[in-house]
Amino acid sequence: MLTELDKAQDAAIAALTAEGTQMAVTTANIRGATVPVFQNAPPSMREYFDFFFAVNGDKEFTVYEGERKTFADIFAEAKHLAAALQHEFGIAKGDRVAIAMRNFPEWISAFVGGLYLGAIVVPLNAWWTPEELAYGLSHSGTRLVIADEARLKRIRAAVGPDTPVISVRTSSSATKEHGARAWKDVLAANPKDMWYVPVIGPEDDATLMYTSGSTGHPKGAVSTHRALVHGALNYIVQGLAMLQLAEAAGTELPEQQIMLLNVPLFHITGSVPVLLVSIAIGRKLVIMYKWDAGEALKQVEEERVTYFVGVPTMSLEMLQHPDRDKYDLSTLVDIAAGGAPRPAEHVKRIMKEMGKTPAIGYGLTETNGVGAGNIRDNYLAKPNSTGRASKPIVEIAIRDDDLNILPAGERGEVCIRTAANVRGYWRNPQATAEAFPGDGWFHTGDIGYLDEDDYLYIVDRKKDIIIRGGENIAAQEVEAAIYGHPAVAECSVFGLPDERMGEIVGAVAFLKPGEELDPEVLIDSTRDELAGFKVPARLWIVREPLPKLGSGKIDKLTLRREYQAKHAG
Template sequence: MLTDLDKAFDAEIANLTQPGTQFAVKQGTVRGAEMPVFENAPPSMREYFDLFFGAQAAREFTVYEDERRTFGEIFEEAKHIASALQHEYGIAKGDRVAIAMRNYPEWISAYVGIIYLGAVAVPLNAWWTTEELEYGLTHSGTSLVIADEERLRRISRIEGLTIPKICVRTSASVCSENGARPLKDMLAASPREMWYVHPLGQDDDVTLMYTSGSTGNPKGAVSTHGGLLHGAMNYLASGLAMLALAEKEGTKLPEQQVMLLNVPLFHITGSVPVLLISIAIGRKLVIMYKWDPTEALRLIEKERATYFVGVPTMSLELLQHPDRDKYDTSTLLDIAAGGAPRPAEHVKRLTDAFAARPAIGYGLTETNGVGAGNIRDNYLAKPNSTGRASKPMVEIGIKDEDGSNMPAGERGEVCIRSAANVRGYWRNPQATLESFSPDGWFHTGDIGYLDDDGYVFIVDRKKDIIIRGGENIAAQEVEAAIYAHPAVAEASVVGLPDERMGEIVGAVVYLKPGEQVERESLLQFLTEDLAKFKIPERIWIVKEPLPKLGSGKIDKVSLRTRYRAEHLGKAA
């Protein structure tokens, strides 16, 4: 039975989206499929930026260490970047421009500028190795990359890479040594106005974001302007509905919301529900270069942060921090999570420890982050659920192998349909065909069920993916790196439960007869090919060949069951 909160929220959404309102919803056609769309969505993200940056211009937007910049200042820099890319490098509509850096104010201005120009923003994972960055740059067909110092050094090791490199937060000498041009020099040499403004529409491409797949190489999910707009507007509608409920409850709200930005902007959570919504509502972003729980507590107190979102690991580290009570966290209104499941027991512990209300969301790169959400008392009542489909755009169905809907309580593949879904995978029509149905459903690869109230419960994954602290890791990629060692005969990689990270990578390895390899030596070998977060944290080197199925394939199910149990037994 729906709770009073569910009913009140649904009523606010219905009021917000009725005909004649800014968020009015109608039936529309998206890539041949009928589904709800926002009737008054802007023509493109350019108009979205013009509208909201203009409305928030005088407000403080970013805080990074001792630097403070307004919405107007960031937007002016973004438009200048757009002009410089056009004048200095001939970047045009549809060209791919990559961003390879950790969280900085320049990440935001680069992203906004690339999109404003009409080019396609390609946010690259800042934790990738040189080889992974090479794949992303070459596969995407990137025309130019904007990078910070650490990423610039990695990119410069790519042989034969000829695309221009723009450097950020890097000394002139290091930029020169690595064949890059400082961002400030590019801006100084270029006029502030574009010489030609390319017309943009909702069907034009806007972002290309890489997501790890079960088959190794990441897939590039391509969103259109319409997809990104509908994702952002869906979050906005939900936020406005919650704001209306808060006002009716008499909750005193701050003049400006303040978010501790601790998730990577190159992730979908960082770029859509964090960045794009902050631009729309005038929310200040207190930027953390990298996660540190002590620094997070200090910044929450100093900047009077009202909102925190991260992978469940982060809120757990705040919860367990020995000095937590020494910091004033009373301004926090919400502690949200996404990217990985949050253990049910943590939900009540967070509620008891903080005045803020816990929440969790479920979305994917392919859905522009929108999917489902569970909030407040509903989350306490159903802590194992990721919530109901996000209104007003999202439909969630549990499908069997034939694509038919499963009844409540029955397990199947979780599928999501909305106008926010990306249009497909870059240069991968087969993967697009397998994951996106003609009637608009995206097949997530997650196994779950819906209860009678429409709450989603994720119970397993169809694809061989390990989610460590919000990062997707393809088991096959790690196995391939292990098999590259000359002493390895067989290997199987599985996800192991972990209270802090959600899952960690485990590997079971059988060596060739007569070979001997120490675990430390194997781990050192893997650092040459794998990013740090993909390297197994537990390795079992066994004396017998790995168990096989009748088909001759390694029996991963039995291995996963056995070594998860062994891992938990040893960890207890």
């Protein structure tokens, strides 16, 4: 039975999106499927930025280690960058511009500026190795990179001097040594206006974001401007509905929402529900360069933070921090999480021990972050669920291998249909056809079921992915690194449950006859091939060949169950 909160949310969203309202919902045909859309949606991110930056211009937008910038400051810098990209580097509509850096205010300016120009922005994972960066740059056909010092060095190690790079917060010596152009110098040397402003339409490509699949190389999910806009607007409607309910309950609301930004902007959570929504609602972002629970508690007190979102690991570390009670956390209302499941026990502890309302979201890069959400009392009542489909434009169905929609309680693949879905994978028609069969539904690769109230429960993964602290890791990629050691005959990689990270990487290996090898030596052998978060945390070496299925393939399911039990014991 739906809760009173469910019913109140549904009523508020229905009123907000009714015919004749600013957020009215109608339908449109997108790539052969009829789906709900916002009737008055901006046609592209350029119009989205023009409107919302103008509305919020005077408000403080970013805080980073004492540096403070308004919305107007960031937007002016973004448009100036767009002009510089056009004037000095010849970047045109459809060209790929990559961002490779940690969270800085310049990341936001680069993202906004690239989209404003009509370029396809490619946010690269800041933890990637030089080899991974080389793949992303080559596969995407990137023409220019905007990078901080650490990424600049990795890029030059990977692809050499030919790719133009604009360096951010990089020493002058490193900028010169690696043949880059300093951010400030590029802006100073170029006019502030573009000489030609290309028309951008709803179906023009906007972003190319890489996401680890079950195969070794990550896939590049290509979002259109329409999809980005609709992903952001759907979050905005959800927020407006909760705001109305809070006002109706007599809750005193802060003058400005303030978010502690600790999720990477290169993740879909950071770029859409955090960044794009913040631009629309005038929300301040307090940027943390590196996660530290103690520093997070300090920032909540000093900046009067109202909202926190991160992977479940982060809220757990705040909850367990020995100095938690020394800080005034009274302004903090919601502690949200995404990117990985949150154990049910943690949900109740956050409410009981911190007095804060927890929330969880389920979305993917391929859906621009939208999917399902579970909040407040509903989350406490159903802590194992990721919530209902996010209204008004998201549909969720459970489908079998023949694409039949399954009834409540039956397990199958979780599929999502929304105008926020990306159009497919860059230069990968086979993967596109498999995940987007042409009927509007995206096949997530997750296994789950819907209960009688349409609450979604994720129970397994169809694709061979490990989610460590919100980072997707392809088991096949780790296996390839282990097989790189000449002593290994067989191996299998799988996720192991972990209270802090959600999952960690586990592996089991069978060696060639006559070989002897210490597990730690084998783990160390993978470090040159893998980003640090992908390196196995636990590895077992066995004396017998690994179990096989009738097809001759390694029985990964049995191994995963066996070694998860060993790990727990």
